[in-house]
Amino acid sequence: MINCIILEAGWCGHDNCYHNSITQLDTVSLQWRELEPTDATRPVMMRAYGGMISFEHDGVHHLLMIGGLGSKPAVQLPYYKYIELSNGRWRTNEHSMYNLSSRKWNNPSIIGQCIPPLSHFIMEKINNTRAVLFGGVMTDDDAKNTATNNVYIYIRDINQHCVLAVYKKA
Template sequence: MSEQNGIYKGRARHSTPLVGGSLYLWAGAQIDLPRTLARFHDSHQRRKLVSAVEKFTLSTGRWSSHLTRGTPPLGVVGYYCTTFRSNIYYYGGFCGHDTCFHNSLSVLNTLTMSWTQLHPNDESMMKKAYGGMLSLELDETDYLFIVGGTGPTPAVRHPQFQYEQLEDGVARTNEQLLYNLSNGEFHIK
């Protein structure tokens, strides 16, 4: 763990996307997240700890900490992440206790530092972490493309994808989802 500008760094299994001239660091496995909190699915104290976003401004070489408004996602480790304009999109992730994975989709507006949940956890889709996500435009429509990941064996297996059961009780998949940013709908490809 190191200290820079009063902010303790000691994180793993997170993403640090670039928006404008700044890197944004949210959640991940944190040294300062007490292990007792990791066991709880949701609590006021846990939400408070994961509501801060660290921002590294490239032009100044300085870190700053920003409290956010709204409700951050619960999948704080191994989440999927991509940017589009001034927004950072977060999908899925691992909660940090038991086999608690998520498949919710949230957005952080970096101009207002506020969270909005675009899609709640959904039992009809596999809950997972450690996959990939990118933003793209197809036929003048903006999408998020979500691929792969690991998580609990899904109740619904789609025949066009593979699901491999791993030794630790989770499954690995190559599932592919498209999320339409205009109408808020998921499409399984």
């Protein structure tokens, strides 16, 4: 992961058109390479405005994507929430993991309190097993967008299939 920047998904800039692709920029040659094309049938919501961090386990690099705003999910996973907004977009708390070596997706289990459906937040990696998530926009019970200053600490379990979310109200 040295000398590269990885981008996950995003918004096209028109209507409710979102993606779930993964693209890599080689910062030496300034060449783009698509690692995963957008696939509307993939059980990973097409979205933007979420968070992404990278981590390494046993020499293998992974990406963890959390939350965001996007188009109607092709598959709504049972342990995550998806809220349809009045403008036709959807907000989620979905967590998706991508293995950069095998190029396979999975959805980790959450232990503890999962974040609410959230977008437009800051997520920063602390170290290889911890990250902090701050703020963002969520949908309240009246279907209104509400800014938040909540803080979540994420701790990745060594088996890579669990994420512990620790909620801290600011």
